[in-house]
Amino acid sequence: DAGVIQSPRHEVTEMGQEVTLRCKPISGHDYLFWYRQTMMRGLELLIYFNNNVPIDDSGMPEDRFSAKMPNASFSTLKIQPSEPRDSAVYFCASSQDTLITPQHFGDGTRLSIL
Amino acid sequence: GENVEQHPSTLSVQEGDSAVIKCTYSDSASNYFPWYKQELGKRPQLIIDIRSNVGEKKDQRIAVTLNKTAKHFSLHITETQPEDSAVYFCAATLSGGSNYKLTFGKGTLLTVNP
Numbered sequence: 001d002a003g004v005i006q007s008p009r010h011e012v013t014e015m016g017q018e019v020t021l022r023c024k025p026i027s028g029h030d031y032l033f034w035y036r037q038t039m040m041r042g043l044e045l046l047i048y049f050n051n052n053v054p055i056d057d058s059g060m061p062e063d064r065f066s067a068k069m070p071n072a073s074f075s076t077l078k079i080q081p082s083e084p085r086d087s088a089v090y091f092c093a094s095s096q097d098t099l100i101t102p103q104h105f106g107d108g109t110r111l112s113i114l
Numbered sequence: 115g116e117n118v119e120q121h122p123s124t125l126s127v128q129e130g131d132s133a134v135i136k137c138t139y140s141d142s143a144s145n146y147f148p149w150y151k152q153e154l155g156k157r158p159q160l161i162i163d164i165r166s167n168v169g170e171k172k173d174q175r176i177a178v179t180l181n182k183t184a185k186h187f188s189l190h191i192t193e194t195q196p197e198d199s200a201v202y203f204c205a206a207t208l209s210g211g212s213n214y215k216l217t218f219g220k221g222t223l224l225t226v227n228p
Contacts, residue, residue, distance in 0.1 A: 033216075042219070042220045042221060043221075045216050045217075045218075048214070055214070099207065099214045099216075100165065102148060102163060103160070104160075105150075105158050105159070107156070
């Protein structure tokens with residue numbers, strides 16, 4: 001299996017622009033997670049899906065952030081409008097059939113908002 | 115909510131020595147404790163995990179111990195090698211019914227000096 005695939009790997013854009021991050025989970029995994037990693041706050045869980053349904057989005061920082069999972073093989077995390085404080089590495093991860101199984105992370109998207 | 119404290123934040127050891135990283139958690143209902151290794155610029159990768167019904171787990175040079183009463187768990191790496199140098203994250207997961215929380219520690223930068 002190719003693992004969790006994220007795109008783009010790097011994104012540099014100006015504040016106010018819309019940013020869309022993409023994720024393809026491992027086939028057969030029922031859970032998908034979006035994380036944000038910064039030096040100040042560490043790894044934070046933003047939202048997770050079970051069978052394409054958002055279960056808990058309490059970690060989403062603001063209404064400017066939204067996430068969707070239209071099918072089992074694709075998810076997006078969108079920021080609109082983006083701000084410099086959104087600069088971080090965003091990871092997507094997936095896991096199998098329970099919440100206490102290992103999560104497999106993608107390579108992340110390094111986002112810089114100027 | 116769950117709070118995970120991780121110590122130390124940095125750890126430097128000589129090759130061949132042992133390294134110990136400790137984490138404490140606040141929610142006694144937490145039931146799954148994974149450890150991730152993250153090399154610079156790369157994704158977190160699971161190295162070992164333990165569930166709340168087990169007190170210790172070992173995988174070659176890596177072991178994890180769990181003390182549910184004291185609400186702390188530790189990562190032990192023996193015979194350290196330079197390639198063990200990375201940031202290590204602990205996490206505490208609470209999963210039951212529709213309730214799920216995953217909280218990461220802030221990480222420990224381990225440096226193994228040859």
